[in-house]
Amino acid sequence: MATARSEARRTPRARRNAATDPFGVDPTLLRRSRPLSEFLYRHYWRVHTEGIEHIPDTGPVLIVANHSGGIPIDAAMIAAAVAIEHPQQRLVRFLYDRFVAEVPFVGPLFNRFGAAVASYKNARRLLKMGEVVGIFPEGVEGVAKTIWQRYELQPFHSSFVRLSLALRVPIIPTAVVGAEETYPVIGKFERLGPLRKIINVPYIPVTPLFPWLGALGMIPLPAKFHIRFGSPLRFYADAPRRRPQDDAAVIKRTEQVRRLVQAMVHEVLVVRESVF
Numbered sequence: 001m002a003t004a005r006s007e008a009r010r011t012p013r014a015r016r017n018a019a020t021d022p023f024g025v026d027p028t029l030l031r032r033s034r035p036l037s038e039f040l041y042r043h044y045w046r047v048h049t050e051g052i053e054h055i056p057d058t059g060p061v062l063i064v065a066n067h068s069g070g071i072p073i074d075a076a077m078i079a080a081a082v083a084i085e086h087p088q089q090r091l092v093r094f095l096y097d098r099f100v101a102e103v104p105f106v107g108p109l110f111n112r113f114g115a116a117v118a119s120y121k122n123a124r125r126l127l128k129m130g131e132v133v134g135i136f137p138e139g140v141e142g143v144a145k146t147i148w149q150r151y152e153l154q155p156f157h158s159s160f161v162r163l164s165l166a167l168r169v170p171i172i173p174t175a176v177v178g179a180e181e182t183y184p185v186i187g188k189f190e191r192l193g194p195l196r197k198i199i200n201v202p203y204i205p206v207t208p209l210f211p212w213l214g215a216l217g218m219i220p221l222p223a224k225f226h227i228r229f230g231s232p233l234r235f236y237a238d239a240p241r242r243r244p245q246d247d248a249a250v251i252k253r254t255e256q257v258r259r260l261v262q263a264m265v266h267e268v269l270v271v272r273e274s275v276f
Contacts, residue, residue: 051229
């Protein structure tokens with residue numbers, strides 16, 4: 001039997017996921033990594049979060065955010081914001097690109113932290129489980145941007161709108177500022193030759209510090225983060241149930257969300273005092 005003290009150390013979401021999760025989430029790992037997550041959130045990247053009240057206490061919801069920075073620190077800090085700031089400490093189940101699943105050790109580790117391979121089927125299943133699902137509709141193009149394209153959102157894939165309409169799930173548009181400067185990409189090594197078969201990545205990012213400083217250059221810079229969660233979008237409210245989804249309408253709504261997130265990013269950039 002668990003003691004009261006040991007039970008108190010477990011987050012509410014970890015307790016609910018104590019049973020076997022179909023995607024491999026590991027409640028023990030989440031609990032043990034919480035101190036490090038809080039340190040990075042509060043002290044290293046000093047995250048300022050707004051609009052956490054827009055994320056519901058229960059039920060499925062889609063967090064749709066801009067993506068940047070070479071490595072997915074933005075996903076980690078969004079997840080930390082919801083786990084730390086939200087009254088229900090909800091777990092964000094981010095979807096990651098398929099090529100990541102082939103990178104040695106990375107895919108299984110992401111799964112243990114609650115993530116899943118990006119697919120319509122996986123997203124649908126998570127939403128039907130009542131989860132908070134995080135999506136970066138820019139995909140790889142978002143993190144592959146160079147520092148000269150920073151905060152210029154790439155085209156969005158439309159699957160999240162289709163999911164929202166099909167399952168009648170709200171969309172939370174989310175802006176992240178700071179990730180571009182933590183790991184600023186100034187170039188890419190794309191001709192990897194035999195190395196590609198070993199590490200299974202499409203390119204290796206080049207930053208002002210990597211590879212020039214070796215492993216030390218891989219440490220992300222301590223840029224200050226700003227995360228803004230917007231008001232929920234409920235496109236399904238005026239869409240009759242069981243009507244086939246109109247492709248033109250889906251594309252229009254996808255672009256509407258992209259423009260909204262882009263505007264939110266610009267608003268945060270205007271009020272940001274400095275990068276660090």
